[in-house]
Amino acid sequence: MGDQVSLANAFNNTQSDKRIEVLRKIGETGSISQAARETNLSYKAAWQAIDTLTNLTGVTLVEKAVGGIGGGGAKLTEAGSQLLEMADVLQENRNAILKRFQTDQPSNNQHRVPVLGIRTSMRNNLPCHVIGLKMNGQIVRVCLAVVDNVPGIVSRITRTSAELLGLEPGLAVVAMFKAMAVKVSDIDPAENIALANRLQGTVTRISRGNSGDEVTLELQPGLQLVGFAPADKRFDIGDTVYATVDESAVVIAIP
DSSP: OHHHHHHHGGGSSSOOHHHHHHHHHHHHHSOHHHHHHHTTOOHHHHHHHHHHHHHHHSSOOEEEEESSGGGEEEEEOHHHHHHHHHHHHHHHHHHHHHHHTOOOOOGGGGGGSOOTTOOOSOOEEEEEEEEEEEEETTEEEEEEEEGGGOOOEEEEEEHHHHHHHTOOTTOEEEEEEOGGGEEEESSOOTTOTTOOOEEEEEEEEEEOOTTOEEEEEEEETTEEEEEEEOTTOOOOTTOEEEEEEOGGGOEEEOO
16 A cells, blocks of 8 residues: 555656656666657656656666666566556546546636646646747746736746656646745836746735735736735735746746
């Protein structure tokens, strides 16, 4: 029972399909390098996928095998094989549930299905879609558009993370960041080119504090954002405010 619980942890974090795909290809080919090629990942990213799954489950999923191409290879442990079986069952059930509750929503709202499998301390979860990727060495700036034309935001992540998530234009994602990372002001930062992420909204709730107020703003109906205003600022319900967040604070998840 304990092993089953630990294996389930692989599905309680961010989206794991790409990592599971790598694990599956290792089982089929007996080679991490071949698994990387067949999943269109770098060798480094393939290893990162296995390392992440191993950390999440707490058990060894892949072990070195004697023989094979070049004198050695890799094979799945019993736990690795069980994890793939779990992944298959979960995917079948997920497909059945989504089909059952499928609606005629416009296509640009389909990715607003709640990401119920993710539990984090991040209070801000914005449904977005990728509109562009800007590579700079091992760093990628992922340009995101929030639904219904809310001004876009940018996330700065590693190239390996972008590979593992399979990011490409049009992909539906969720932008996540802590409330503490959001600065709320009544000054429009649009002219400051150093601030890439700018969101405008209306104050709907305020929790007063000695060191600064926690402010909830509505970007559009049904889309809320939480941030903090400095101690010298006091806003009221209905005020128009601006929220900014650093690119490196924006985490990308796949629903």
